[in-house]
Structure formats: C-alpha cells, structure tokens
Amino acid sequence: MGTRLFGRLIGPVLINMRILPNLTRESKKIVYAGSNCTTIRNYAKSKDRGKDRKDKGGKVEINPTMMSELVPVDKLKGRCQNAIEKMKEDFAKNLSLRSTTGAIDTLPIKYDGKDYELQELAQIVRKNPKTIVINFSSFPQVIPDVLKAIHSSGLNLNPQQDGTTLYIPVPKVTKEHREALAKNAKALYINCRDAIKDIQNDYIKKNKKQTSVSEDLVFSVNKQIIALCEEYLNEAKKVYETKHNELLNK
16 A cells, blocks of 8 residues: 555656656756656856847947036047048048039149149140140149149049140049049048047047046047047048949939
C-alpha cells in the first residue's frame, strides 16, 4: 500500500524529469509536481532583464542654458555658420555657369597686399558671345596677379595675353564642364564639412579637460555639441546638393 502510494506521487516527477533532462540549478527553474501537470517558472537573470530595457537612443535635446555652462554657444554657432557662408561664397565666385559673362567682373584679385575686383583694375569688354577682352593699358603691372587669379579660380578659363590685353575664349557649357564644376563643388563642400567637424572636436576636447565640473555635465554637453553641429552639417549638405543639381542641370 505504502509503495503504491509513493509510486503515484513520485511517478509524474520522474516522467517530467525524462522530458526535461536539462534542468539545472543555473537555469533557476522550479518544478511543481502534481497529479496531472508540471509547471515550470523561469526567472530571468539580472543581465537578461537589462537586455529587455535596452536604450534604443533618440534625438538629443539641445539645451542652450546647460551648454552655456561649458561652451560659448553663440560663438560655436557663429563659427559653424561662417563655415557655411564661406562655402556659399566660394560657390558663387568659382562655380557659376555664367562665369565668363558675369563672375569675371567681380573676380577677386590680390595685388600689393590689397584685395580688388577685376573690374576695378581693367576695362572688360565682351567682343562677341565667344570672346571677352580685358584691357590693362592703364595698369599693366597687375597682369601677372590677374592671370594667377584666373587660373586658380576654377572658372575653366584659358586667357591669351597680347601685350596689355587679355583675350578670354568663352567655353561652351558642355557636359564635361558641368561635371568639372560639380567636382569642384564637392571639394568645397568637404572643406566646409571638415571645418565644422574641427569646430565640434575643438569644443569637445576642451570640455574633456574640465576638472571643476561633473563628468555627467561634460558628457551631456558634449552630446549636445555633436547634435548642434549635426544640424549645421545637414544645412551644408543641403546647400551643396542644391548647387550640385544646378550644375548638372538636374
């Protein structure tokens, strides 16, 4: 009688132990034996619970008041904006499709340590749709500086000198010319992008050297610096893409 009763009680446990042979102390599973069923309860380890609450990240909120504790926010913004403005100016001066009919007048010339526009130093005449004539009879000594500026301008111009006069053939706006200008636009954009990243890294490095404030504040402000500079990087990219599409006639 006692043996049969013991068999009824322990039998389901033995059966379930065959079904679940891999139960171990490490898995922290508790088996409750009953006459008809077995219940298994799993307890997640602390590190597993952490996996369920992973930080999926999100947009960093920029708090100028907090940032100003470590960073001159207006100066940071000004430096980033200046980098973008410089890129825009370079685009206007060097990448205009009307370079031979408009931008040549305002081409910047450095002479004797001072900055001038070409139209201030010479007489510019459009002889015909295919040729521009620049007369330096009243100021011939500036010609070498003008030639240097034209060749380094990226305007794809090839001036021919005859005494105190320059003859500039107007290049056709070919596909190759557009692609060359687009390539120059990308180079100028990369310069702008790198300048903004240098500004970002400059402030971050300075903050990491701070010893009189909490590490949490430094960490938070640096994340906001990255987020703020990212906004300017996106703005620079949009300006570049607009110019790129204009040059390629897209």
